[in-house]
Amino acid sequence: MAGIFSTIEISGSGMSVQRRKMNVVAENIANAETTRTENGGPYRRRRLEVTSDSEKIPFKTILRESQAGLARTHKGHLSAMASGGVQRETIVSAKAREVEAGMDEYRLVYDPSHPEADQEGYVKMPDIEVINEMVDMMSANRSYEANATAISASKEMLKNALDI
Numbered sequence: 001m002a003g004i005f006s007t008i009e010i011s012g013s014g015m016s017v018q019r020r021k022m023n024v025v026a027e028n029i030a031n032a033e034t035t036r037t038e039n040g041g042p043y044r045r046r047r048l049e050v051t052s053d054s055e056k057i058p059f060k061t062i063l064r065e066s067q068a069g070l071a072r073t074h075k076g077h078l079s080a081m082a083s084g085g086v087q088r089e090t091i092v093s094a095k096a097r098e099v100e101a102g103m104d105e106y107r108l109v110y111d112p113s114h115p116e117a118d119q120e121g122y123v124k125m126p127d128i129e130v131i132n133e134m135v136d137m138m139s140a141n142r143s144y145e146a147n148a149t150a151i152s153a154s155k156e157m158l159k160n161a162l163d164i
Contacts, residue, residue, distance in 0.1 A: 011147040017094045018144040025137045032128040035116040045101040083096040
């Protein structure tokens with residue numbers, strides 16, 4: 001049973017990361033033409049850096065407690081557990097952090113009529129390609145859907161196991 005709940009937890013973590021990625025991409029698209037921010041200069045593109053986050057679950061302790069009756073009936077039962085041979089289950093979840101582009105990442109657009117144009121008529125625009133952002137959005141959406149499908153499959157397996 002712990003495996004099914006682990007898959008739900010992992011998929012939920014993935015859904016959270018993909019939702020956050022869609023928010024970052026939407027913010028990038030909304031600010032693709034922003035030439036002046038509160039900090040000065042053009043909007044800087046943000047992206048999400050996703051890594052794994054391992055947290056240990058005390059599976060060994062739970063298993064020992066649930067099998068204590070069997071271990072006491074015969075000293076040969078569960079000898080691997082008594083000697084510490086059972087390893088903890090590791091659940092890997094995703095974690096993400098926003099990374100902002102550097103101050104020097106922008107593109108110059110010639111538009112002398114723009115209020116933010118320099119003496120030569122160039123405007124510093126955010127280095128955001130809307131097409132690339134849309135591809136990132138579609139990718140995040142598909143990953144979100146895949147995680148939702150995995151959760152549905154896990155719930156169905158759990159329901160079928162309870163029906164046995």
